[in-house]
């Protein structure tokens with residue numbers, strides 16, 4: 182099919198429109214690793230993974246090291262099938278899920294372009310074309326007015342970032358936002374693992390009156406006992422995110438009644454096959470499914486999330502992308518969000534045409 186000739190790694194930081202305030206982290210610009218895989222026939226594919234010490238434990242420096250290590254193994258290898266891409270990447274190095282996911286996405290993008298198909302046609306069967314996405318409400322002064330504006334423009338799902346303010350203030354925010362946005366939209370809150378056990382139990386014991394559709398990850402991902410206790414305290418469904426890196430994590434949460442749904446990220450699962458398998462498990466076990474990227478992802482990652490979202494067997498808690506919060510992007514054919522839905526560019530592979538001058542501009 183094609184032989185891998187070279188793998189180029191770029192470390193970039195994109196400017197954000199607004200600073201993001203999460204429970205215990207403030208993000209002023211993104212940090213992602215981009216991977217460009219070239220074939221000996223001159224074709225190429227792109228992948229991206231956010232560097233996130235808080236989410237995957239992988240820094241950009243470490244990801245560059247890991248991809249360089251995998252590059253030594255991969256350059257010169259002949260790719261024969263889609264299945265062989267995952268096997269090759271997954272067995273090339275232990276751990277390093279985010280680094281692996283960027284390389285795998287670039288190889289699948291390249292494979293799809295060679296096959297004259299879209300990324301989604303390669304990874305599965307298309308189940309949906311409508312992709313509603315979630316608007317993030319992250320603590321800006323005019324967040325209620327901004328959220329109402331987005332609702333009027335078609336957004337049907339909103340996620341409030343909580344944990345950076347006091348519990349009382351965050352409960353008030355949730356209640357006010359529900360009143361302002363109405364009951365027709367999906368409104369959720371995400372603490373990004375920011376509370377200790379005591380605060381998590383307090384928050385969850387009071388949150389039902391806000392009428393949220395779900396509450397995400399009040400405590401750190403290791404504390405499954407507190408997740409279970411939170412789940413028992415509220416009728417609002419509980420979602421896990423930072424605690425879910427594999428099908429095994431999902432199984433543990435399900436068996437302990439510690440989550441009724443989860444947000445899945447490709448950078449945590451390390452491979453699309455693993456991610457799709459996890460969603461099949463969730464469907465079989467009546468768990469709710471959200472697929473999300475990382476704050477600050479560019480259109481390469483957004484396209485990847487979009488294509489995965491098209492083929493998964495369940496997606497009742499919608500998808501998140503981050504391009505709407507970027508002050509600049511790195512592709513020549515910008516992706517768009519229309520009526521609160523992600524519009525995937527037509528074309529081969531991921532459908533993105535990367536602007537390499539922009540990558541130079543935002544190189545770290």
Ligand SMILES: [Mg+2]
Pocket residue numbers: 371373397398422423444
């Ligand atoms: Mg989350």
